[in-house]
Amino acid sequence: MKLVVVSAGLSAPSSSRILADRLTQAVTSQVAGAGVDVTVVELRDLAVEIAHNLVTGFPGPALREALDAVTGADGLIAVSPVFSASYSGLFKSFFDVLDKDALTGKPVLVGATGGTPRHSLVLEHAMRPLFAHLRAVVVPTAVYAASQDWGAEGLEQRVERAGGELARLMTGLAAARPAPVEWGDDVIPFERQLAALRTE
Numbered sequence: 001m002k003l004v005v006v007s008a009g010l011s012a013p014s015s016s017r018i019l020a021d022r023l024t025q026a027v028t029s030q031v032a033g034a035g036v037d038v039t040v041v042e043l044r045d046l047a048v049e050i051a052h053n054l055v056t057g058f059p060g061p062a063l064r065e066a067l068d069a070v071t072g073a074d075g076l077i078a079v080s081p082v083f084s085a086s087y088s089g090l091f092k093s094f095f096d097v098l099d100k101d102a103l104t105g106k107p108v109l110v111g112a113t114g115g116t117p118r119h120s121l122v123l124e125h126a127m128r129p130l131f132a133h134l135r136a137v138v139v140p141t142a143v144y145a146a147s148q149d150w151g152a153e154g155l156e157q158r159v160e161r162a163g164g165e166l167a168r169l170m171t172g173l174a175a176a177r178p179a180p181v182e183w184g185d186d187v188i189p190f191e192r193q194l195a196a197l198r199t200e
Helices: 017-027 043-056 059-072 089-097 123-133 155-176 190-197
Strands: 002-007 039-042 075-083 107-114 144-148
Touching: 002 017, 002 155, 017 039, 017 075, 017 107, 017 144, 017 155, 039 043, 039 059, 043 059, 043 089, 059 089, 075 089, 075 123, 075 155, 107 123, 107 155, 123 144, 144 155
Parallel strands: 002 039, 002 075, 075 107, 107 144
Antiparallel strands: none
């Protein structure tokens, strides 16, 4: 299974990347019976290519690779810092250049970081509607981490709960994929069954 992590933190290291890493660990530790191939997309490294794509309509090679990774993922973790009571412009610009159908039906876990707990509703009033518009399946638990949440009681439980929700969605969708059909000697294809009925 492929898990792609999109982090919109601007500093190195950033609290958004730290939260993204914790969410990733929570997901991979709860996926039973299947390996998880994790790809991390750091948007600050793609800022120039995202801007060029918005102007020209053509992604550069690094951005193209990131967009393809998101499109081909079985699950997505998306984390943004809060700027002006919403997700960052860089975060929004990346999803603006993504194909409009790329996230349809894809499980997504959203997270955000900020300096104060007063911005925690950014998850419900900005990020969840964005991914609903893109027709993704957003897990019930979103994770917000304010400065005082690091090391405090409660954050780790939310991270584990959200990671478990994404892990269950990813494994459920993988299990629901139909296996390729191989006709054996004891299996009669539907077309032959239908033809036999017509001749009776």
